[in-house]
Amino acid sequence: MGGLWEAGVNSFKTLFYKSTATRKYTFEELSTLLAKIEACLNSRPLAPMSEDPTDLLALTPGHFLVGGPLLVTVEPEIKGASTLIINRWQHLKALHQQFRLRWKEEYLKEPHKRTKWQVPTRNLDVGELVIIKDDNLPSNEWRLGRIDSVFPGPDGHVRVVNIRTARGIVKRTP
Structure with missing residues (x-):
């Protein structure tokens, strides 16, 4: 069970180092950036709040x-490379946005790692809570939905789902 937390810490450290290694920061700048990143990491959905199919809270x-x-x-999103920004506050906001986009991308791909099919996996079921990728959301928000209906392929595996948001x-497609 500890491997899951360790993987999360490793993911954070790798992304954080890649984002911040090119510049030196004051204590205040670094603590501000870490607080914003902490809020982003602690907003990720873990499990549904209830079994109610109309409840979209996690x-x-x-x-x-x-x-x-x-x-x-x-x-507002800051466009352009963060190295070209002179204002240090805008630079921190741009770094946070870059970190958020990269971390959300990694977090969404983590449950769907492709491995060799040696054992059959479970199909998606109606009523399950799922995360929908949406790059236009703020850093602490996730687009969630519940599976409304499933459409299995000729092999019996679910190939398409309708998600209620x-x-x-x-x-x-899953």
Whole structure:
């Protein structure tokens, strides 16, 4: 069980080093950046809050820390390379956004690692809570949905699902 936490720490350390190794930071800048990244990491969904198929809320590490989901103000995305930004605050915001995009990408791919099919895996079921990739969300928000219907292929494995979200029904391939 400890391997899961260690993998998370390793993922953070690798991404953090790649993001911050090219520049020196003051204590205040580094602590601000770490606080923003911490909020991003502690907002990831762990499990559904309930078995109710209409409930789209997920339990996060933030629930254990503050008793509820972590809230953050939405900031406009900074375009362009962070090395060209002169203002240090904007540079920190750009670093945070780069870290968030890369970490969310890695986190979403982690459960779906492709391994050799030596043992059969479980099909998706109706009512399961899933994460939907959406790059246009703020750093602490995740687009969640519940599987509404499944469409198995000729081999019996689920190939397409309809997902119920807060915005409506979305059709995706698993």
